[in-house]
Amino acid sequence: MLLVRLVKNHPLPDGNKRAAWVTLRLFIEMNRWRWIDYPSVDESERAVLAVAAGEWTEEQSATWLRAHLGPPEGDRPAPGP
Numbered sequence: 001m002l003l004v005r006l007v008k009n010h011p012l013p014d015g016n017k018r019a020a021w022v023t024l025r026l027f028i029e030m031n032r033w034r035w036i037d038y039p040s041v042d043e044s045e046r047a048v049l050a051v052a053a054g055e056w057t058e059e060q061s062a063t064w065l066r067a068h069l070g071p072p073e074g075d076r077p078a079p080g081p
Contacts, residue, residue, distance in 0.1 A: 004058045032072035
């Protein structure tokens with residue numbers, strides 16, 4: 001899962017947890033998924049810190065995310081001409 005990989009692999013010298021959260025949000029938006037239960041700042045922080053501390057597995061992180069997301073809205077537009 002994208003969030004777990006970015007948090008755990010430390011691709012940046014600083015800000016990996018923040019970058020992982022923003023990247024996850026952008027990925028969700030770009031793929032037209034929707035938040036059915038948008039997590040609070042505190043809940044989001046707890047989730048990202050749990051991943052970073054190794055308290056959550058990738059599967060636990062995915063389960064948490066599935067509880068907050070709904071399927072994509074509508075069909076994707078056809079590619080341009």
